[in-house]
Amino acid sequence: MKSTLFEIQERFDNDVERFSNLETGQISTVDATLSLELLTQAAGACCPNAKQVLDLGCGAGNYSLKLLELIPDFDSTLIDLSQPMLNKAKERISEVSEGKITTIQTDFLSMELPENTFDIVVTGAALHHLRTDEEWEKVFSKIYKSLKKGGCFWISDLILHDNPAINQLMWKRYSNYLENIGGKEYRENVFAYIEKEDTPRSVMYQLDLMKKIGFSYIDVLHKNSNFSVFGGIK
Numbered sequence: 001m002k003s004t005l006f007e008i009q010e011r012f013d014n015d016v017e018r019f020s021n022l023e024t025g026q027i028s029t030v031d032a033t034l035s036l037e038l039l040t041q042a043a044g045a046c047c048p049n050a051k052q053v054l055d056l057g058c059g060a061g062n063y064s065l066k067l068l069e070l071i072p073d074f075d076s077t078l079i080d081l082s083q084p085m086l087n088k089a090k091e092r093i094s095e096v097s098e099g100k101i102t103t104i105q106t107d108f109l110s111m112e113l114p115e116n117t118f119d120i121v122v123t124g125a126a127l128h129h130l131r132t133d134e135e136w137e138k139v140f141s142k143i144y145k146s147l148k149k150g151g152c153f154w155i156s157d158l159i160l161h162d163n164p165a166i167n168q169l170m171w172k173r174y175s176n177y178l179e180n181i182g183g184k185e186y187r188e189n190v191f192a193y194i195e196k197e198d199t200p201r202s203v204m205y206q207l208d209l210m211k212k213i214g215f216s217y218i219d220v221l222h223k224n225s226n227f228s229v230f231g232g233i234k
Contacts, residue, residue, distance in 0.1 A: 012082040044070035050119035057126025061089030113146035128200040154231035
């Protein structure tokens with residue numbers, strides 16, 4: 001049985017401070033700092049004059065904060081399951097931005113997004129909580145419709161690989177990575193919550209879905225082991 005939304009929310013409610021620090025909060029993510037830089041730099045390059053940014057599964061606000069270093073004072077819409085995470089993200093962003101900050105506590109399936117509104121949509125380590133094909137397509141369609149023409153959508157996330165042999169190889173590499181930084185107990189703990197909470201899909205699955213929905217340009221910025229940064233432009 002996979003975790004319920006409430007169980008996932010509860011875990012993140014209790015882990016706000018750790019996720020406020022990229023260096024310590026994301027150590028289980030391969031190339032976390034590089035991925036953050038690549039995603040935000042790509043968004044900034046595609047939409048340097050962005051005024052409206054949507055951060056999905058914003059956590060403590062790391063992606064929005066990094067993007068604000070490149071594009072100052074845009075209006076931020078923050079969506080997350082965890083109200084304490086939203087509170088922390090708003091607090092941190094308000095310290096460096098004069099832009100309007102809107103926080104919405106909801107899940108991706110229930111969220112209601114205005115159409116043709118956002119210049120940039122970003123999401124980090126969140127989409128892998130989606131389950132069925134129908135859920136993935138529903139959420140990607142909402143995101144596409146919410147973007148202005150020329151707007152961009154960038155993803156950094158845990159992934160699978162469609163070829164079984166490659167998938168096995170990459171999970172082995174990830175296993176070794178986790179054991180090297182935290183030992184066997186840490187590796188087992190990370191794998192346990194991935195098994196309980198997450199349903200990642202491959203990069204190709206998500207890029208194909210973006211093509212199907214209508215994105216005019218898609219690209220992969222980075223891929224290492226079971227993590228990737230990718231996205232597209234409407």
